[in-house]
Amino acid sequence: MFLQVSQLDVRYAGAPQPAVDGVSFGLAAGEIGVLIGPSGCGKTTLLRAVAGLERAQGGQIVLGGETVSSPGAHVPAERRRIGMVFQDYALFPHLDVAANVGFGIHRLPRAERESRVTEVLRLVGLDGLRARFPHELSGGQQQRVALARALAPQPRLLLLDEPFSNLDVDLRERLAHEVRGILKAANATALFVTHDQLEAFAIGDRIGVMHNGHLHQWDEAYALYHRPATRFVAEFIGHGVFAPAQILQHGAEVSVQTPLGPLQDMEECPLPTAYEAGLCDVLLRADDIVHDDNAPVKAQIVRKAFRGSEFLYTLRLASGETLMTHVPSHHNHAVGEWIGIRAEVDHVVTFERGGTASSPPAPGVPMARADHAA
Numbered sequence: 001m002f003l004q005v006s007q008l009d010v011r012y013a014g015a016p017q018p019a020v021d022g023v024s025f026g027l028a029a030g031e032i033g034v035l036i037g038p039s040g041c042g043k044t045t046l047l048r049a050v051a052g053l054e055r056a057q058g059g060q061i062v063l064g065g066e067t068v069s070s071p072g073a074h075v076p077a078e079r080r081r082i083g084m085v086f087q088d089y090a091l092f093p094h095l096d097v098a099a100n101v102g103f104g105i106h107r108l109p110r111a112e113r114e115s116r117v118t119e120v121l122r123l124v125g126l127d128g129l130r131a132r133f134p135h136e137l138s139g140g141q142q143q144r145v146a147l148a149r150a151l152a153p154q155p156r157l158l159l160l161d162e163p164f165s166n167l168d169v170d171l172r173e174r175l176a177h178e179v180r181g182i183l184k185a186a187n188a189t190a191l192f193v194t195h196d197q198l199e200a201f202a203i204g205d206r207i208g209v210m211h212n213g214h215l216h217q218w219d220e221a222y223a224l225y226h227r228p229a230t231r232f233v234a235e236f237i238g239h240g241v242f243a244p245a246q247i248l249q250h251g252a253e254v255s256v257q258t259p260l261g262p263l264q265d266m267e268e269c270p271l272p273t274a275y276e277a278g279l280c281d282v283l284l285r286a287d288d289i290v291h292d293d294n295a296p297v298k299a300q301i302v303r304k305a306f307r308g309s310e311f312l313y314t315l316r317l318a319s320g321e322t323l324m325t326h327v328p329s330h331h332n333h334a335v336g337e338w339i340g341i342r343a344e345v346d347h348v349v350t351f352e353r354g355g356t357a358s359s360p361p362a363p364g365v366p367m368a369r370a371d372h373a374a
């Protein structure tokens, strides 16, 4: 791995808990990693420790084969050859775009510097704006200048701390895709921090979910969504709820009883022996719940959020359970209305009832194999 973080601990003086607690992950050269998690979970501290701006108390950071942090050694930030982009752009207001971008490479001979500035400005699509001053640029353009400035010295690693959080939502998603393209074109290895899942999914090859200083999962977006490693990841990624359920086996047949009735056509499901009496909590995501006028189960709409092509409805069953569902936005129902719903769950993800944030799910068994086994 080009960047290897192993068992890293970072503790602020006087704090009762470490801000980063036993974190390990690796990033291959040219890969983009993203750290997400709720406020205070330790993402910025982890990024700052990789940069060399915070000293780690335990564990190791190896970058390009060089140990930059270990119990006996701390390579200072300026000697790590790491570039950083912050949310506030931090451009110099009195310098034009070209001078801002050339700032970190002023030691290069003039011609070489000029050609590198031109090269990175072209890469970020701002070659025509090199004589403008920061106040003459939009927020998105300023952030691309900041990115060009960070790329100019050819850092070994680029760290980006919430780089889009000052931009409006539409621009954020567009810029996230653009920045991914720019980093890939530059063959840069990068680590991002964000609290926005859509941004993380748009940018990251690998995404790490943090909670209370721990890295719960470091994985591809698809795996985070469909194979969450812990109850916290299951709850944090996507819109979902946990519903009480019971896994039952009758001969070769495994069924999962939920407040929505039994789940059907499952590809994968844990066996009832995973829990006492098969009693567990099942993850039901908004896209597992399908609105169907003919379904026997009805739920009342308690809240609705318009999301362009679809609504996110929060629903309540007559039994009191809360659920969420995505419904195409031409199905415009009123709050208070009762609508038919059914569950369509391929991979059944279950947890110990009332388990903790770090509880793992019970392993799923392919249903065909369960048939054979019985």
Ligand SMILES: Nc1ncnc2c1ncn2[C@@H]1O[C@H](COP(=O)(O)OP(=O)(O)OP(=O)(O)O)[C@@H](O)[C@H]1O
Pocket: 012, 013, 015, 019, 037, 038, 039, 040, 041, 042, 043, 044, 045, 046, 195
């Ligand atoms: N300089 C500091 N001194 C003491 N404690 C700190 C310091 N910086 C952060 N902390 C604490 O360390 C923990 C992790 O903070 P950190 O800023 O890394 O979280 P974060 O996930 O980046 O949060 P946010 O999304 O709000 O920026 C928090 O409990 C925070 O209060």
